[in-house]
Amino acid sequence: MQKTIKLLKKNNELRVIEEALDIYLEIPHIAYAEVKKKDGGKALLFTNAVDKQNNKTFDEPVLMNIFGSYKRCELLFGRSIESVADEITKLLHMKPPAKFMEKVSMARELFTLKDIFPKRLKGEGVCQKIKYLDGDIDLSKLPVLTTWEQDGGPFITMGQVYTQSLDGDMVNLGMYRLQVYDKNHLGMHWQIHKDSSHFFDQYQKAGKKMPVSIAIGGDPLYTWCATAPLPYGVNELLMYGLITKNPAKLVKSLTTPLYIPEDVDYVIEGWVDTNEMKIEGPFGDHTGYYTLAEPYPVMEVSAITTKKEPVFLATVVGKPPLEDKYMGWATGKIFFPLLKTTAPDLVDYHMPENAGFHNLILAKMQPHYKGHAKQFMHAFWGAGQMSFVKHAIFLDEKAPKLENYGALTSYILDRFTPQCLFITEGILDALDHSSPESLVGGKLGIDMTAAHKVEAPQLLGDEELLAEVKELIPDAVELAQFMRRCKNPITVISVKKQKNVKEYFDALVTLSTHIRIVVFVDEAKNDVHNPYMLLWRVTNNMDAQRDIFVSGLMVGIDGTNKNQLDNFSREWPDDVECTPSVIASLKERGLFDLDTKLIEKYQI
Template sequence: MQKTIELLRKNDELKIIDAELDIYLEIPHLAYAEVKKKDGGKALLFTNAGDKKSGKKFEEPILMNVFGSYKRCELLFGRTIESVADEITKLLHMKPPSGFMNKLSFAGELFSLKNIFPKKLKGEGACQEIKYLGDDINLHNIPVLTTWEQDGGPFITMGQVYTQSLDGEMVNLGMYRLQVYDKNHLGMHWQIHKDSSHFFDQYQKAGKKMPVSIAIGGNPLYTWCATAPLPYGVNELLMYGLITKKPAKLVKSLTTPLYIPEDVDYVIEGWVDTAQLKVEGPFGDHTGYYTLAELYPVMEVSAITTKKKRVYLATVVGKPPLEDKYMGWATGKIFFPLLKTTVPDLLDYHMPENAGFHNLILAKMQPLYKGHAKQFMHAFWGAGQMSFVKHALFFDESAPKLENYEAITTYALNRFMPESLFISEGILDALDHSSPETLVGGKLGIDLTKAHKLEAPTLLRDEELFLKVKELIPEATGLHQFMIRTSNPITVIAIDKKRKASEYFNNLISLSPYMRIVVFVDTLKNDISNAYMLVWRVTNNMDAQRDVFVSGLMVGVDGTNKNSLDGFHREWPDDVDCTQSVVSALKLRGIWNLEESLNEQYQL
């Protein structure tokens, strides 16, 4: 971490904040606001952290937003993300060489591969300079942040969680949030689809306790590797070796059989009693909504070790854009060659940051036969963590760049027709709150590889159209049309919902000469002219099986919050919002400096 701080400082990517600040809300709120600035603001180093509630002051600084810009990401990778992806592509296509020079370069590549395997060192590491065992264990001595007001407690947000299979053959590194319950217990939020959860099942069946070692800090690449969606059974530290060309150097934990990188800043070791689960959460999550309290495994801490000069690394998740935007960008690029092994005709893909990654993906492909795009949809919905994707748009090779939102949306709307829609069912991210039941729900694929030429509807001004809508839906409170120069303009209608959205849609059918795609959102908390946040809201709140309606050329989409009117009986979570009293207090002290326009744009 010290080297990282130096690297960021030298590259003018670090801001040091010496003001006395609370680990409860204040520090995370500042980090949240910073990363929303142009180009992700700066990484922040808080040197004077305290816990106002207990009066404790922390010796160590807290480092945040390290990955929070494209530039910082590449600095921390030590190379361009493109070059990592290219190297993976090359490895996947390695063929036995012909000719002497080719053989030499092939041998060189193979030789460099030996560095990707982690190396186990004898003895102790720098991460074990200070040891806390028995009664000296106290998680409250680490400056663990409470990010949001409704959070169930403090959470470690950048923990590298090292686990192994029951037979010790497979090792896994994953990043899962960890709730601090008391001085020696942590909640393990590994979701049911994740590798450590599969290991947990093995220990549970065998009636054994499961060892876990959690590292914080060290080279930030360990942290990125922990988020990498590598297949079950593959140790994510191999990725570290591949990127840096140096093996990760590991030492054995003091009280578990697990090996951790020797240079990390903290190690929290312990054992999970597989017979016991405990309520974990709520937690303001990267969906921009709170994930509700649920039962998860608990670890009893058996040792904490640290470096003498340690730095606590943390992130904050909530409404986009945040640090995970940049981490996800690197993941998307690096995993493209691996995804191509499942779908070779994939030309490009992109996950817009404002759709929280799994809620929307844009993909470009080379359609070769009838039904090819549908085949892709099924392949995506069956490929590892890609199967969490809820909504996927497929384009042919002549589509504009996927990151050019204006151009790609125009292209999509000019060739869309209701028959482009394909609705199916599949698994969902454990964080999804929209579907009628957890873990499974609607999937929406839109095949835009074929062009349909539609006449554009008759255009009315927003005010005129709103008057007509209001006559049919008295609960409508506002209307805004987007992309009006395309054959399928999008009409967003805000409503004070008193009925199911499908009923509102049916009421509007007589207006079909004027409208094509109609999106309903709640009046409360939505700005119907803010496309960025509308995409966030609607892709989060939709379940395609329930929330898409078609009548002739008109398509309705229900982006409202669901309740019993919709036959929805799960609890609907709250938005993740900043605590305004904390923001005001920071403003008064002159520490909060986010422009008001960004505050509004990202609905803090």
């Protein structure tokens, strides 16, 4: 991490904050605002972290937002993300060499691959310079942050979690948040679909304790690798070797059989009793909502080791855009060649940052036959973590660039009819809060690979249309129409919800000459003129099987919070918000400088 700090400084990508700042909300709120600035702001180094509640100070600095811009991401990768993707494509398409020079060139390439395999070293690593064992173990000595007011406690947010299968044949590196319960217990938030959870099942069946070693810091690429969605059984550190052309150098943990990179800043070792589960959370998450408190495994810490001068690495998750936008961007690019092996006619794909990654994917393909787009939808919904995708729009290769949202939206809306919709059911990310039951729910595919002829509706102005809507829906509050020049404009209506939204939609059918796609949101906390956050809210809140209605050419989408009016029996979580008194105090001290326009735009 000290090397990373130097690298960031040299490239003018680091801001050092020396004021005393609380690990409870203050540091996370500053980092949350910083990454929302133009080009992701700067990486932040907090050199004077304190725990006000317990009257404690910390020697080590807290480093945040290191991946928080395209530039910083490539800086930390040490090469362009494109070049990593190209290298993977090349490896996947290696053909037997025909000529002598081709053989030489291939041999050279294959020779570099010897460096991708992690190397196990003998002896101790620099990460084990300082050791805390037995009675000296105390997690509260680490500056672990509490990000949001309703969080269940402090969470380690950038922990590299090293685990191995029961027989020791497979090792895994995953990034899962870790709740600090007390001085020697941590909650392991590996969700049910993730690799460490599969290993946990093996230990549980065998009635054995599971060893876990958690590293923090070191080369930032270890942290990115921990988030990489590699298939079950593949060690993520192979990716480290492939990217850096240097094998990860590992040393054995002191009290578990697991190997960890020798140059990380901290190692927290321990054992998970597979008979014990404890309530984990709530935690303000990537979705911008709190994930509910649920039982997860617990690790009893058996050792903490650190470097001589460790740096504590952390991140903040919440409403977009945040650091995970950039980490996800790198993942998307690097995994494209691998996804193409399942979907060969895929031309490009993109996950808009404001739809929280899995809530919306845009994909461009070369359609060759009837049903080809549907075949791709099923392939996506069956491929590893891609199967968490809730809503997918497939376009043909003539569509504009996927990142060109204006042109792309026009292209879609000018060709759309309700025939393009395909609704089914599949697995969902454990974080999803909107489906009637957890882990499974509606999937929406929109096949835009064929052009449909559509007539434009007769448009009314926003005010005139709102007056007509209020006649039919007295609970309607505000209305805004988007993409009015397209054949299928989008009308957003905010409501003070008193009924199931389907009833509102049915009432609107008499206005079908003026309305094509209508989206309902709650009046509270939504601005109908803020499409960035509307997309975030609606893709989060909808379940396609329950929340899409069709009548002729008219399509309705229910983006409201669900409750008993919808027969929704799960708890509906709050979305995350900065604590106003903390922001006010930071502003007073000149430590919070986010532009008011951005505060409003991102609804912080």
